[in-house]
Amino acid sequence: MRVLVVYNKDFSKVIYQRNPTKEIYSEKTVFRIKSALERAGHYVEVADGNMEIIDRLKVFFRRGKGIVFNLSYGIQGESRYSHIPSILEMLGVPYTGSTPEGHAVALDKALTKIAVQYYGIKTPDFMVFKSPEKLEDIKLPVIVKPRREALSLGVKVAKTKEELKKAVREITDIFGQEALVEKFIRGREFSVALIGNGKDLTALPVLEFDLGGNPEAIQTTFLKRHRPIRKICPAEIPENTAKKMQEISKRVFNILELRDYARVDLRMDESGEIYFLEINSQASLGETGSFIHSARAAGMDFDQTVIKILDAAVKRYQELWEEYDGFEQD
Template sequence: MARKRKIDVAVLYNFLGEDEFETLRQGLQGGETELSPEMAEEYDAEAIGDEIATVEEEIQAVEDGISGAGFTARTINIKDDFQILMQALTNPRPDVVFNLVEWFNDDSWLEDRVAALYDLLQIPYTGSPPVALATCQRKDRTKEILQANGVPTPRFMVVTKEPIPRLGGLRYPVIVKPTRADASEGISEDSVVENRQRLVQQVRMILEDYEQPALVEEFIAGRELGVSVLGNDPPRVLPLEEMDFSELPAGYRGIISFESKWDPLNEVYHKSELICPAKVSKSVKKRASEMALRAYQVMGCRDYARIDIRLDRRGRLYVLEVNPNPDLSEAVGFGASARAGGLTFRQTLRHIVRSALKRNHRQGS
C-alpha cells in the first residue's frame, strides 16, 4: 500500500536586512558591546547574548515544530518580493500556508493584503482573515467594535491634527499611543502623562514622528494580563499570563514599553517578568477569560490570538487590544500559555495547521 503523502506546509515570513538581535549577540559575546556600569553589576554580557533569539532561530523553531507534528514543512522568506511570494504559492502549490508574514513593501499596513492573496488563490492559511488583521491594526476601530459589543476598554479619544482638543470626559493620567503600531512601538514611560503640557508634547510627537493619529486613552493603573485563545469550534482560552512589574526600579509605572520588550541592554527588559499561569482569583480568571473570548469573536479572529487586558485596583477589567497571529515563540505570550495549558509546541502548531486545513476557502473570510 502506498504511504499517504504528508501534508505540505509552506511557512512564509518576510524579513530583510540585518537582524539587530544577531548583531547585538555577536557584540555581547565578542566583547565589543559593553553593559553600562549599573547593568554590569547585576548582569553578564555573554549570558544576555545567549538568551536572545534571532528571527531566523524563531522561524527555524516553527519549521522544526511543524515537521515534528507530522507535516512536511518548507520555510520561505519572501524578502518583500512579490515574485518570490507568488512562486512560494504556486510552484509547487502548498496544501496550507503557515502565515508569519506581517508586512509587505516595508509596510505593516499591507499585512492583510498578503492574507487576501491566499484567499484569492484559494489556499488555506493559518491565522486570522484579512478583515480581522486590518481591524486589529487600527486600535481606535478595535475599541469602537469592542465597546459596541459590550466589551470594556479604557475610555479614549483620537487626535488626528493640531490643535489638540481638551480631554473632555477623560481623566488624567492618560497614555498616548500611536493608533496603528504594535510591538510597543512608540510606547515609553513618557507616554503616560498627567497634565496638558505633557499631553500636547506626546501627541505632537506621535503626529510628527509616527505620522499617524494619536490614541489618547485613560491609563489603567494595575496589573497586566495576557489571555491567549486557540482554535475555532469552539475556541479555547489558555491559562492566563501576567507581566509582573514588581521588580522594576522605583518611579516606573509598570507598562510594557519599547525598552522593556526590545532592549536587553536596559534593566527594565530583565525586570518585567512573565508569570504563567497568572496568580489571580477565580473570579478574575473567569471574567478575563470570558472577556477575551468575546473580544476574539467580535473581532473575527481565527486559529489563535492574544488579548491584552489590564486589571485595575478595584478589580475591573479592560481590553487594551487584540493581537491576531501573535508571536508563537515558546518563552513568551501565546507560547507560554499553550505550554501551561498542557500543549507542547508541536501540539500547538499541529492544532493551528489542522484548524486552517478544516476551512474550505469559501469560509475563508
C-alpha cells in the first residue's frame, strides 16, 4: 500500500498566521510511524499539511492508489483538526481517522458534552462563558478550561469567586475562546484507548493516571509535557468497573461517529460514579503517551498498533482492498 503520512511542521505556510496551535506531533513520532509502516512493507512518504498540500496530494495520488495517514492537528483556528480531513474528503482521497465533522465536535468540549448527555452519558455539570460576568450562582469548586484546547492548556481549578473570574478572564483573553466551567470531580482519573470501527471497535485495557491518592489532583500542562504522571495499565479496578468505562467510551466514539481510533478521558468520584470528561479524536501516538501505553498492555507493540489503525481505515475503503496484502491483525 502507498501511504502518505501528513502532519504539521511549518506553521508559516498559510496566507495569514493567526494563533498557531500548541499541539504538535514531534518529528520523532512521525518518523517512528513512517518506519513502522515501512517495516510492514508499505511505501511511505511524509508531507507537511500546509497550504501546499493539494499540490503534494496531486503528485502522490497521480502515481497510484493509496491512503493518507493523517497525523495533522492543523495549524490554527477553531476547526483545525478538520482542515486536512476536509481537504481529503473534498478530493475523495482515503485517509485514516475521523471525519471533519467528528474532529470538529470532539475538539469542542461543550458540544461533545451536550451530545453525550442527550444519550444519557454522565458528564460533569457545566456552563459556558464568553466573559467573566454573571458568574455569581456557580457552585464551587469548579474546573475552568478553554472550549477547544488540549494538553491541559489554560486549565485551572477555582475554589473562590475571585479565582473563577480570573480563570474565565484568562481563557477569554489569552485563548480567544469561551470558557467551559465544569463541576470539579474529586476522585481518580482514567483513560480508555479505542481502535477499530463498528463491530470491530475494541476498547484497550483501562489506564489509570496515578494521582498519588489525592482526589483533588489534576494533570497540568507542565506534568503532561515535562513530567508525565505514572500510568497504571491495566488499572487496578474491579472488572465490571473497567467494562463500564470501556462501554461508555465506545458509546461516545459511536455517538460522535468517530473513526479508527480515539482516546477517552474519564474521572471516577469517591462514590464510584464514572464521569466522561472528553474524547481525543486525534489521540497522540507518542511513545510515552497513554494510547501507546494501553496498546502495550493489550500485547501490541508500536508497529502493531500503527498497522491496526491503518487496517481499520483500509477496511472502510473497498477500492483499496486489492492493493492490500491482507489485514495483518486478522
